[in-house]
Amino acid sequence: MSQISISVEKLSYWYGDLKAVNQISFEVAQGEILGFLGPNGAGKTTTQKMLTGQLRPKDGRATLLGFDVAKDTEEIHRRIGICFEQTNLYEQMTALENLQLFADLFGVNNFNGYALLKRVGLAGREKDKVAGYSKGMKQRLMVARSLVNTPSILFMDEPTSGLDPVSSESIRDIILEERKRGATIFLTTHDMWEADKLCDRVAFINEGSIAALDAPVNLKQQYGKRSLIAKVKSANGQLENREIALDTGKTAEEVSKLLSSERVLTLHSEEATLEDIFIKITGRRLTE
Amino acid sequence: MNFSVIKALLKKDFSLFLQNRFYMLMTIVGLVFYIIIFFIMPNKVDEQLKAGIYAPVMPPAFSILVADPASSLTSYASLEEAKAAVENGDSQVAIVLPADIMQTWASGGKPEVEIYYASSAPIELRDAVISLVKELSYIQTGQSLTFDTNEQVMGQDMLGEQIPMRNRMVPLLAIFILMMEILSLASLIAEENEQGTARALLVTPMTVPELFAAKGIIGVGMALGQVVLFMLLVGGFNSQPLITLGVLLLGSLMVTGLGFLLASLTKSLMSVTAWGMLLFIILAIPGMGIMFPGLISNWAKVIPSYYLTDTVNRVVNYGADLSVVGGNLLILVGFTAVIVTAGIVVLRRRYQ
Numbered sequence: 001m002s003q004i005s006i007s008v009e010k011l012s013y014w015y016g017d018l019k020a021v022n023q024i025s026f027e028v029a030q031g032e033i034l035g036f037l038g039p040n041g042a043g044k045t046t047t048q049k050m051l052t053g054q055l056r057p058k059d060g061r062a063t064l065l066g067f068d069v070a071k072d073t074e075e076i077h078r079r080i081g082i083c084f085e086q087t088n089l090y091e092q093m094t095a096l097e098n099l100q101l102f103a104d105l106f107g108v109n110n111f112n113g114y115a116l117l118k119r120v121g122l123a124g125r126e127k128d129k130v131a132g133y134s135k136g137m138k139q140r141l142m143v144a145r146s147l148v149n150t151p152s153i154l155f156m157d158e159p160t161s162g163l164d165p166v167s168s169e170s171i172r173d174i175i176l177e178e179r180k181r182g183a184t185i186f187l188t189t190h191d192m193w194e195a196d197k198l199c200d201r202v203a204f205i206n207e208g209s210i211a212a213l214d215a216p217v218n219l220k221q222q223y224g225k226r227s228l229i230a231k232v233k234s235a236n237g238q239l240e241n242r243e244i245a246l247d248t249g250k251t252a253e254e255v256s257k258l259l260s261s262e263r264v265l266t267l268h269s270e271e272a273t274l275e276d277i278f279i280k281i282t283g284r285r286l287t288e
Numbered sequence: 289m290n291f292s293v294i295k296a297l298l299k300k301d302f303s304l305f306l307q308n309r310f311y312m313l314m315t316i317v318g319l320v321f322y323i324i325i326f327f328i329m330p331n332k333v334d335e336q337l338k339a340g341i342y343a344p345v346m347p348p349a350f351s352i353l354v355a356d357p358a359s360s361l362t363s364y365a366s367l368e369e370a371k372a373a374v375e376n377g378d379s380q381v382a383i384v385l386p387a388d389i390m391q392t393w394a395s396g397g398k399p400e401v402e403i404y405y406a407s408s409a410p411i412e413l414r415d416a417v418i419s420l421v422k423e424l425s426y427i428q429t430g431q432s433l434t435f436d437t438n439e440q441v442m443g444q445d446m447l448g449e450q451i452p453m454r455n456r457m458v459p460l461l462a463i464f465i466l467m468m469e470i471l472s473l474a475s476l477i478a479e480e481n482e483q484g485t486a487r488a489l490l491v492t493p494m495t496v497p498e499l500f501a502a503k504g505i506i507g508v509g510m511a512l513g514q515v516v517l518f519m520l521l522v523g524g525f526n527s528q529p530l531i532t533l534g535v536l537l538l539g540s541l542m543v544t545g546l547g548f549l550l551a552s553l554t555k556s557l558m559s560v561t562a563w564g565m566l567l568f569i570i571l572a573i574p575g576m577g578i579m580f581p582g583l584i585s586n587w588a589k590v591i592p593s594y595y596l597t598d599t600v601n602r603v604v605n606y607g608a609d610l611s612v613v614g615g616n617l618l619i620l621v622g623f624t625a626v627i628v629t630a631g632i633v634v635l636r637r638r639y640q
Contacts, residue, residue, distance in 0.1 A: 091483070092303075097303070101296055105296055105493065
């Protein structure tokens with residue numbers, strides 16, 4: 001693993017008797033995208049709040065770029081960008097004014113708001129008040145704001161939630177561009193397809209604990225079912241599915257037999273989705 | 289403290305204030321309204337004597353005057369009615385004759401005449417009333433100095449300190465202007481909490497003290513700017529300008545602290561408005577006391593704004609110097625320090 005950006009050791013937080021986060025430990029390398037997945041109330045937001053200095057951990061330790069989250073919040077805030085789940089922009093100000101304010105707070109010299117807005121697809125609307133923006137435009141502006149200080153670590157909380165496919169895709173492109181630049185990305189999402197597509201690794205968090213942490217492909221291998229599904233038209237004209245297990249050593253033989261003996265309409269591999277794996281590991285659905 | 293951060297926050301807050309149509313309108317309309325009220329109020333003291341009398345047995349000399357339609361002496365049916373007339377402002381003075389006045393005079397004694405003055409009655413009235421009673425007694429008895437007097441002022445004694453209504457309104461209007469800023473500042477902060485923008489600010493290198501410094505500057509600046517403009521227009525700096533400026537600065541700091549407190553105790557703009565109005569009414573009470581002397585008593589001294597309005601009143605309307613208002617100012621400094629500290633502590637806890 002390359003240089004560590006985020007290091008978490010037995011981090012805990014509780015609200016009264018409720019353990020929101022229970023001794024979680026993990027590391028995220030520089031330039032890695034870590035997906036943090038879990039249903040509502042699993043502890044995702046509390047973890048993110050502790051990592052970004054919004055909550056002081058009750059127990060355990062976490063460092064970002066070597067800075068302690070409990071002590072060095074100002075240093076950490078200089079180096080991170082956060083894209084919140086809820087839109088929290090100054091609606092009566094223009095997009096440019098919103099970005100300029102944060103650039104000033106971060107002490108960014110020669111800040112070019114126009115270029116950043118162009119990058120998120122808001123060129124031409126720079127001087128419009130945010131109140132007049134659509135949800136997708138506001139979300140893109142939120143992403144732009146999180147990039148004002150060219151952060152080393154980017155926290156993104158449900159960045160594409162409720163957006164149209166075009167807006168979602170443009171945000172995913174920006175996330176990938178940021179990784180290419182060398183930024184570490186901590187992505188909290190419900191969208192398993194998105195996590196699968198973007199993340200180098202995903203962590204399943206359930207009831208305050210990390211239930212699994214690995215690359216999506218490894219999780220699929222470990223927990224998923226590898227098989228081929230053939231849709232065939234039987235002699236009596238009915239559509240039926242035939243399943244052929246992969247990795248058994250007889251796969252090729254069985255496929256050949258199927259193709260010669262039946263009228264195959266479609267043939268495709270079937271992998272477990274991250275959602276399936278999440279249910280298998282935790283017994284819960286992500287959307288609970 | 290990073291001053292460029294404070295400057296950025298100030299720029300943002302000022303821009304938001306200017307773009308908040310409701311508070312912008314309230315500020316301008318309020319200021320214009322208060323100035324208009326000041327100038328349409330009478331600038332002269334009403335010197336016409338309105339007197340009343342209560343006598344269980346009315347001596348004939350007094351009856352003649354009461355019956356004279358040209359006199360402004362009104363007869364009341366009871367002592368309570370006479371006193372109420374003074375308190376309500378229907379009469380500036382009430383003369384109460386004892387029931388045995390005729391017998392006392394007949395036996396060569398001196399009856400005791402009670403005289404009740406309104407707190408707003410001019411000092412000249414005392415001599416006029418005594419002369420009137422003396423004259424009528426002389427007509428009745430044919431002798432001079434035939435009575436003793438027991439004089440009482442209803443409410444706060446301001447005998448001889450009459451000032452025009454418009455001047456009496458200055459402290460009240462000044463506190464109204466300052467109090468508007470409690471609502472504006474609290475709304476500004478509550479709006480940031482409600483819309484989550486405060487959360488976005490708090491994950492930048494900006495520190496909480498910088499945030500408070502910016503909010504404090506905007507709160508004090510807006511409050512002081514408006515109240516100073518008002519005082520300049522109504523001639524509020526004509527006597528003791530430095531003390532006046534000082535007390536207005538303390539008032540601006542106090543309302544800023546109250547704005548912090550209000551913002552920290554409320555969760556939405558609606559609750560800011562609701563609680564703000566309650567605060568508004570409480571803080572206006574001492575100003576009402578100056579407008580209508582006798583309306584309130586010593587309990588009003590527990591309201592922090594009492595020391596603000598009372599000091600403004602004494603300095604602006606009576607030209608009081610530090611030897612007179614020094615105590616008030618010290619108490620005001622104490623109240624302001626406590627309120628500002630409490631506001632910062634409570635709001636800081638909310639942010640953390």
